[in-house]
Amino acid sequence: MSSGLLYLDNAATSWPKPPEVAEAMCAFLATQAGNPGRGGHRMAREAAGVVERARSKLAALIHAPCAKRVVLTHGCTDSVNLSVHGVLRGAMRGGCGTKPHAVMTSIEHNAVLRTLSCYAKDGLIDVTLVECDGRGTVDPQEFAAAVNERTIMACLSHASNALGTIQDIGGAVKAVRSKNPDTLVMVDAAQTVGHLPIDVQALDVDLLAIAGHKGLLGPTGTGALYVSERAYPDDCAKARVFCERRGGTGAVAPGLEMPTTLPDALEAGTSNAVGFAGLLAAMNAKTESHHEHEMDLTRRLLDGLGSIRGITMYGLGGIEGRMPVVLFNMDGVAARDLAAGLDAEEDIAVRGGVHCAPLVHETIGTAPLGAVRASPGPTTTVDEIGRFLRVVDRYAFGMTAAG
Ligand code: PMP
Numbered sequence: 001m002s003s004g005l006l007y008l009d010n011a012a013t014s015w016p017k018p019p020e021v022a023e024a025m026c027a028f029l030a031t032q033a034g035n036p037g038r039g040g041h042r043m044a045r046e047a048a049g050v051v052e053r054a055r056s057k058l059a060a061l062i063h064a065p066c067a068k069r070v071v072l073t074h075g076c077t078d079s080v081n082l083s084v085h086g087v088l089r090g091a092m093r094g095g096c097g098t099k100p101h102a103v104m105t106s107i108e109h110n111a112v113l114r115t116l117s118c119y120a121k122d123g124l125i126d127v128t129l130v131e132c133d134g135r136g137t138v139d140p141q142e143f144a145a146a147v148n149e150r151t152i153m154a155c156l157s158h159a160s161n162a163l164g165t166i167q168d169i170g171g172a173v174k175a176v177r178s179k180n181p182d183t184l185v186m187v188d189a190a191q192t193v194g195h196l197p198i199d200v201q202a203l204d205v206d207l208l209a210i211a212g213h214k215g216l217l218g219p220t221g222t223g224a225l226y227v228s229e230r231a232y233p234d235d236c237a238k239a240r241v242f243c244e245r246r247g248g249t250g251a252v253a254p255g256l257e258m259p260t261t262l263p264d265a266l267e268a269g270t271s272n273a274v275g276f277a278g279l280l281a282a283m284n285a286k287t288e289s290h291h292e293h294e295m296d297l298t299r300r301l302l303d304g305l306g307s308i309r310g311i312t313m314y315g316l317g318g319i320e321g322r323m324p325v326v327l328f329n330m331d332g333v334a335a336r337d338l339a340a341g342l343d344a345e346e347d348i349a350v351r352g353g354v355h356c357a358p359l360v361h362e363t364i365g366t367a368p369l370g371a372v373r374a375s376p377g378p379t380t381t382v383d384e385i386g387r388f389l390r391v392v393d394r395y396a397f398g399m400t401a402a403g
Helices: 019-031 042-061 076-093 110-121 140-145 169-179 273-285 290-306 335-346 358-364 382-402
Strands: 070-073 101-105 126-130 151-157 184-188 207-211 223-227 311-314 326-330 351-353 371-374
Touching: 019 042, 019 273, 042 070, 042 223, 042 273, 070 076, 076 110, 076 151, 076 184, 076 207, 076 223, 101 110, 110 126, 110 151, 110 184, 110 358, 140 151, 140 169, 151 169, 169 184, 290 311, 290 326, 290 382, 326 335, 326 382, 335 351, 335 371, 335 382
Parallel strands: 101 126, 101 151, 151 184, 184 207
Antiparallel strands: 070 223, 207 223, 311 326, 326 371, 351 371
8 A cells, every 4th residue: 555655766866856956957947048168148157157066066075186077977877988988999099009908897887887898799808807796895806806917997886786885996996006007997986976975086096987866866867977187187198088979068179179178078069057057956955964864774674674584685784885775585576576566556666677787686696687676865764664664574475475
């Protein structure tokens, strides 16, 4: 029996957004929606101002050395694609004498897996896959051991979107540097930015892919890519990220070439300015305390699900080292069917399946059907977690009785 929507799919995209997001987007569309950077009139200037404030806010959040190193994108997939295509094409254009090599891990999202794999399938690069353990942890030393003298790029998710397991990014970067200082490390931070403090300079990452619509509580269609000095030096003749997307940027650039300075070098076309107005409002509205609350709810989910017969949980045993994500299966029912039933009969939104991370399911034994993921958000309440657990308990009892 339903008693209103219970949204537990914040790892896919956060909901509800703070009311300030819709307000800012409506106000932007009503009064400021010129084309940012194109034209000198008031509306264009105001639109550019909003976009640049969002960029600066993101830069401060991740401790980027300057705002120009934050390239605005349409989401984390877009950021990952910009990095992977950009670095591989950059290396290939440079006429690398040997076949380039890249490293990815089994916790990666399809944004990384499929993008690297298409180059490998065409025989253009070699790729080494580093397996996580049964709880979703990638050993930094194993990650670095896969790096060789041909490795131009090593990709690691900050946290698994399926299991929630957080990785030791600092340790992995350090280990990679000691193996090959020229390898660029790309971190997919879709699940962590907005939740965990991130300092890109302290972590020494080269490329950090960000989603605006998850932990940052912004609208869909927003994201960013942090680009380090190593990946794109101020001396842009030595840039290692080649932007395949070409077009207008608003900046003055001679002839038919793209501008060579950041961020314009990697941003072509009109940006999702209304989306960044929303993201800026979301970042301004966000308080520090969300993550603690979400982890308290996650602990309740783990404890509650753990005491229900017929439920198998995956990943780390507790909330230590985990994001607010819980992955489980119920005996006798496929993950997608359980999620569909919860939606249709109980108005509960969870996600069932492989969560665009197919390889991690091979490791934890849930391939090919995957598992159900419940991910609370800042406005989820303790009562709602109670309701969810009671429903799952009832379903599990029904399955046991039927079996
Ligand atoms: N990487 C990870 C780890 C993710 O969880 C997601 C979103 N599920 C993505 C990449 C893709 O992000 P976006 O939806 O912003 O394209």
